Amino acid sequence: MASLAACSFVALNIFLLFLAAFAGRDFYKILGVSKSASLNQIKKAYRKLAKELHPDKNPDDEEANQRFQDLGAAYEVLSDSDKRKKYDKHGEEGLKKGDMSGDPFSSFFGDFGFFGGGREESREIPRGGDIVMDLDVMLEELYSGNFVEVLRYKPVAKPARGTRKCNCRTEMVTQQLGPGRFQMTQQQVCDDCPNVKMVPEEKLLEIEIEPGMRDGQEYPFVAEGEPHIDGEPGDLRFKIKQQKHRKFERRGDDLYTNVTITLQDALSGFEMDIKHLDGHLVHVVRDKITWPGARMRKAGEGMPNYENNNVRGQLFITFDIEFPKGTLTEEEKEEIAKVLKQDSKQVVYNGLQSRFFA
Template sequence: MAHQRTNLFFLVCVLLYALSVLGGKSYYDVLQVQKGASDDQIKRAYRKLALKYHPDKNQGNEEANKKFAEINNAYEVLSDREKRNIYDRHGEEGLKQHAAGGGRGGGMNMQDIFSSFFGGGTAEEEEEKIVKGDDVIVELDATLEDLYMGGSLKVWRDKNVIKSAPGKRSCNCRNEVYHRQIGPGMFQQMTEQVCEQCPNVKYVREGDFLTVDIEKGMQDGQEVVFYEDGEPKIDGEAGDLKFRIRTAPHERFKREGNDLHATITITLVQALVGFEKTIKHLDEHLVDISSKGVTKPKEVKKFKALVRSFDIKNCHIRTF
């Protein structure tokens, strides 16, 4: 009996890091483009994000409104060649000094920027005008270590790409209505499809590696979006590529929300008189676990502790 072992389920209620979504991001990060992005890439990124986070589509959502304001602020700078050059060299402080010295500063509010870009249409109207390809959704397993400390994954992406091809094709087709006189005072309404002639195109399969950033504390089902990296659309915009995060199985821990669960084993003697154990956390630091007195089968004990900078909530030990 002294060597009989009983499984002890130890719930390590460790709060995962929660980073601010926009905290510390550059204007390029806000628009989700690279620092060397072209003017056209910046415009496309702004259009997608501005339509997504427009207040008309997110009424009562303060986080979306804040995001919309930051998107417009970033676009106002990066769409202006002079401001962008100053920002690239000296950051936001350089922009402030430039404005204080008599240079062109800010001033346009976010709705003015949106209206000047879209020509006064509402978010819903502008979004309906966009012909898009299909979104591609990929389930991506992230390790508990990456979800706890942050990390990145290299993913191979094989997709259709539109390339030039010989010849011409009909494009920008539209219906035109006209009236034809068929007798005295009699007219017949006619509809005719009119198309333009555009350079021909074809689909070609190409592949490349993408880097998917895993932020600390991401939840299952959260998505990392690569805009216009989904299925392409001739005479339209490509859909989006979305990596949907899932927590991969782990050999020592199981995640439930923001809690980590681990199973340890103690002897019958330890269950009767108490025990001290040490487990290795996800970032490799050691966590001391102890209990005094009898640990009864099915009994749950709650205690509080501090592990480095993380507050452990009510943690439970339960025997089986």
């Protein structure tokens, strides 16, 4: 008895050592979410904490900077389904060493049975198909964020009369053909289950359009896809389809727009305001000559970055010149020549390649 107790004590200590080695940082605790949190909940928690702990808001706080780095590491793992599975199974240390098949503790203790019986083979649960649907989203919504409601008619299993064959599988059956003679054959075996019928039910889904979301990005609803009569339903995924905008073009996190000005503004300078996607005004000042195709950059006036809303892209403004129509008198032409102080000059070149050749 004493020997058995000593062995159990040693085994328990070894187990605790292994547990400490494989545990690492608690990413769920860092993000402040439960282990069953959805991807959307993880993203919300990250965005909220990233704004609070960002180094720009805490320039002299080393603790906040370290928490911000831990927050980034936690989000990187928990927002990736494959990494999250490995983390849940092996902890942070398991991520560094790559995926390890089976339980790390059982591989050490073998089949001594300190912590329970042997393994049971689990049969794979059948799963319904995934559904992917396009969701048209305006650029204003991708800039500021929004909530969209979608009505979903989902087939739901309801009890019906009778029974049905279910959980069908192939098993090996041994038949004795005679003394010392056996034959093994495959045979389909099914269970008898209560009968069900699929009835469509109305369900309202709320989709959060998060600031900085990108065209083609998917928003998942777990278990809202096609049902499976003997298993689990698939997932429903909405794919963001960014709509074309009348004033702005998006490229990554940057925005592009064009402004047409008069020739007088181009020569004399001007001031103007551009109404942005959320309604705020971007002030533009030009106190020098503006040539056709001139481009101005406004830092921080682009789209918010999806991973970190504290970071924003840039707004690029390209100017076009509207020339006056009509005919000038000889006196007006002479006055313009005096003001511009330019001689008449024409250059012919290949605009699709280069104006100058080596």
